[in-house]
Amino acid sequence: MTKPVPDPRHTLTLRDVSEASGVSEMTVSRVLRNRGDVSAPTREKVLEAARALGYVPNKIAGALASQRVNLVGVVIPSLSNMVFPEVMTGISSVLDGTGLQPVVGVTNYLPDREETVIYEMLSWRPSGMIIAGLEHTDAARAMLGRAGIPIVEIMDIDGTPIDHAVGISHRRAGRQMAEAIVAAGYRRIAFMGTQMPNDHRARKRLEGFEAALAKAGLTLADREYYSGGSALLKGREMTAAVLARSPDVDFLYYSNDMIGAGGLLWCLDQGLDVPGRIGLAGFNGVELLEGLPRRLATMDACRLEIGRKAAEIIAGHRKSDAKAGNSIELFPTLQPGDTIRKV
Amino acid sequence: MTKPVPDPRHTLTLRDVSEASGVSEMTVSRVLRNRGDVSAPTREKVLEAARALGYVPNKIAGALASQRVNLVGVVIPSLSNMVFPEVMTGISSVLDGTGLQPVVGVTNYLPDREETVIYEMLSWRPSGMIIAGLEHTDAARAMLGRAGIPIVEIMDIDGTPIDHAVGISHRRAGRQMAEAIVAAGYRRIAFMGTQMPNDHRARKRLEGFEAALAKAGLTLADREYYSGGSALLKGREMTAAVLARSPDVDFLYYSNDMIGAGGLLWCLDQGLDVPGRIGLAGFNGVELLEGLPRRLATMDACRLEIGRKAAEIIAGHRKSDAKAGNSIELFPTLQPGDTIRKV
DNA sequence: CGGTCGGCTGTTAGCGCTATCAATAGCAGA
DNA sequence: TCTGCTATTGATAGCGCTAACAGCCGACCG
Missing domain, CATH: 3.40.50.2300 (Response regulator)
Structure with a gap:
């Protein structure tokens, strides 16, 4: 019944299926979309023809016609x-x-x-x-x-x-983290994050963070930004730089977990007492953290x-x-x- | 010149822009696609009308008409x-x-x-x-x-x-890694990877790996599969399990860098001598590795x-x-x- | 000064599909 | 037997846009 594809270079249309199965294009359309009543034998005929030809509907045309x-x-x-x-x-x-x-x-x-x-x-x-x-x-x-x-x-x-x-x-998230840090007794707090003027969420977190510090009478002891590269590595490097510059910092707040993880690995390498001598926190709650030697403090972003x-x-x-x-x-x-x- | 949108609920078409700018739809189309010759003043008029109306062309219709x-x-x-x-x-x-x-x-x-x-x-x-x-x-x-x-x-x-x-x-990649491992003198080699029947590339790497081992007269000393969860954590867990079960294994080959990194962190936690007592290797060359305490052996996947x-x-x-x-x-x-x- | 050419704009005819309505057949009920 | 209905199928008219060609006009040439 089904004759072979006439012109292999020609992309198939509903008409091809309609001719191959001996019904109107409209009926083929109904079968293929599973919409409207079509008798079982007709449906079978059409489906078989479509399958045999390897017909793939053209959604462009369909979308234009149906406005959907x-x-x-x-x-x-x-x-x-x-x-x-x-x-x-x-x-x-x-x-x-x-x-x-x-x-x-x-x-x-x-x-x-x-x-x-x-x-x-x-x-x-x-x-x-x-x-x-x-x-x-x-x-x-x-x-x-x-x-x-x-x-x-x-x-x-x-x-x-x-x-x-x-x-x-994110403002509230930053605030909450700051409050928890301050409540835990940390006082000399440094921030590390991405140098991205358009990452508004990181910006708002930091705003909330600093606002909460201010309320506790504190300001950031140090801050450092990075851009590009391996976040884990950057976390290490920034942490080393900050602690070299401000050795008395007792908490490191990171704008994301990845650099926080890098910082954590560095601190452990150095044999620093975490969280006694120094505390750390990130943001996002990424799955990766679960495999670290120590679980980084974080906030999941839902x-x-x-x-x-x-x-x-x-x-x-x-x-x-x-x-x-x-x-x-x-x-x-x-x-x-x-x-x-x-x- | 430009009258306000007549019906705010009606999505704009070329006709709207054409009416607002007093030229034919075809000319509007030409301006918007930057195709064909249009005089500068007409172009300006059209662009302004389109901008004022907030017209967004309908690519569905365009694609259907142009077959592109x-x-x-x-x-x-x-x-x-x-x-x-x-x-x-x-x-x-x-x-x-x-x-x-x-x-x-x-x-x-x-x-x-x-x-x-x-x-x-x-x-x-x-x-x-x-x-x-x-x-x-x-x-x-x-x-x-x-x-x-x-x-x-x-x-x-x-x-x-x-x-x-x-x-x-990937077969060759697996083979090469096995050859390097054998050449370095490791003999009791274990494999850890994902339990994914449809990850054919991981499968082929392992096939190549085992083939090269066989050529050196070796077989895998142990193997372990996982599915789901944090890869880093799974790497730790699997490594612990394998080394508990087969304490004399001297090399760990992972099907990806992430579980390899987990395994590496675990080995370092345990104070194992890497790479003396035990070697490790992964696959992919992910950026993450750069921030690890030690660089995991790997192969970049280009x-x-x-x-x-x-x-x-x-x-x-x-x-x-x-x-x-x-x-x-x-x-x-x-x-x-x-x-x-x-x- | 007629002819021709190139720049610009408009007209026409679909692209492949679906919404809508019309047509037909089959069949129960009056 | 005829009406009225349902179930199924087909015909028609676009959806909003672009390709292809047609037309117009002023410039420029011989």
């Missing part, structure tokens, strides 16, 4: 640190059942690049957008606001969302949950477009590990 | 280990200048899932596909072969590519270069469709680090 695109744009600054892959896992786990598919764009922490990525994504008319952070160019905000689709800004809630936001308060909740907002948007509760705040827990003195 | 899609599908098994993000970096760095955009799909090492992801991607009619590995379901191979676009299978070249392949020989070369094949396909040299083999270098005895 099952794509969700996800815009994140980086894939190389361990944090965003886990957010992606959360997103995928929710989207998997819904027929929606995530499409990732990476911005490298560059606002202009982010604007471009957003523009590109919107031009595919996705069903929703998930974007890391609350800070965007004016043009990006405008585009997103006008897109007519659900927008979820994730990771951070210290600011005004365009539509929805899911995240934690990454999985953020991804999940964001995806739920997008997926649930079809039913209810009620704009209730635009910001969802999650609360990270402080994990003291073994690198802060017990009070 | 500037997307490249990238299908990889995972984002959570450090290896694929670097491949992505290589791909992006080449694609960035070409107007092509990568779209990532993750398969979690599941063949059926991979088939689905490929099907979904092909249904968007991308300009090319980059896929990790040479092992796919029959259906997946058939779809890819018929798609009429350049297909590049990456990471591995031990097998027959559908179209192009860029990668290293990840950046693989991504780059794969992207070049896709990007270059427009000009020449000459199918010369379908497989590109890269050659990883063995980095002995500090965990193999110097001969």
Whole structure:
């Protein structure tokens, strides 16, 4: 019944399947999308023909005709640190059942690049957008606001969302860590972090951290920034530099776990008494820490949950477009590990 | 000149811009795509109208009309280990200048899932596909072969590519490592790796490794597999288990650097003489290793270069469709680090 | 001064699919 | 037997954009 592909260079269309199975294109379309009533024998005929030909539907045409695109744009600054892959896992786990598919764009922490990525994504008319952070160019905000689709800004809630936001308060996270450190009796505290003007979440954590120190009558004893390279190695180097410059520092606060782990390994190498002589803390709660000789104090960033909740907002948007509760705040827990003195 | 958006709920089309600027849709299209001759004043008028309205072109319609899609599908098994993000970096760095955009799909090492992801991607009619590995379901191979676009299978070249392949020989990599280990005088060698039947590259490395051992008259003294969890921690646990069970083992070969790093940290914790009493080696050459107390022996997998070369094949396909040299083999270098005895 | 060319703009006809409605057949009930 | 219904299938008209070609106009040539 099924004749061989006539022209192997020609990409197949519904018409080819329709001719091969002897029904109209419309019926083939219905079978392939599993929509509308089609009799069992017809369905079988069509499916067999499609399989035999190796037909792959053209979603471009389908999306244009139906004005429906099952794509969700996800815009994140980086894939190389361990944090965003886990957010992606959360997103995928929710989207998997819904027929929606995530499409990732990476911005490298560059606002202009982010604007471009957003523009590109919107031009595919996705069903929703998930974007890391609350800070965007004016043009990006405008585009997103006008897109007519659900927008979820994730990771951070210290600011005004365009539509929805899911995240934690990094200012509060910084504050909490500072309070715990001060409560444990540390007084000469140094900070180490990335030199990234556009990592607003790290910035806000530090702001909260310093604010809490100020409330306790303290200021940072020293600070050091890095950019690029192996975070673990940079953590070692920065720690060595800070302790050489400020030998009386008794606590090291890192803007992320990776450099914190490097610092911890260095301190242990040096035989420093951790957490007696010196304490350390990072941020993110990355899985990696579990394998270290000592567990670094940290705060989990609720990454999985953020991804999940964001995806739920997008997926649930079809039913209810009620704009209730635009910001969802999650609360990270402080994990003291073994690198802060017990009070 | 520019009247306010008439219906804020209505998504803008070329017609809106065309009406707002008083020229035909075609001219607007030409301006926005920067194609064909348009007079400077007209161009200005159009651009201003588009900007004022906040128009975002509909690529779905554009792609359908022009039969051109500037997307490249990238299908990889995972984002959570450090290896694929670097491949992505290589791909992006080449694609960035070409107007092509990568779209990532993750398969979690599941063949059926991979088939689905490929099907979904092909249904968007991308300009090319980059896929990790040479092992796919029959259906997946058939779809890819018929798609009429350049297909590049990456990471591995031990097998027959559908179209192009860029990668290293994992069998050879395993063999080389085994030879180096044997040459350094180690004799009782244990292996630790992931329990993943579908990680064919890890499997091939081990095959090559065991083949080389056999040639030297040796067999693996012990082996241990894990799945899930923190790789660093698992490395520690497995190492402890293996050395408890087989105390006379003098070398530990890990299927990836992460568990190798865990094993190394554990050995150092125990005060074992590395590399005198016991040697260790991993695979991948991840950046993380640089921050460890001792550099783990490893082999870089040429990840950046693989991504780059794969992207070049896709990007270059427009000009020449000459199918010369379908497989590109890269050659990883063995980095002995500090965990193999110097001969 | 007619002809021609190049720069610029518009018109027409789809791309491959789906929404919508029309058509047909089969069949129960009046 | 005829009506009215349901189940199934087909015909038609776009979705928003671009390729291809057509048209217009002023400049420039012989």
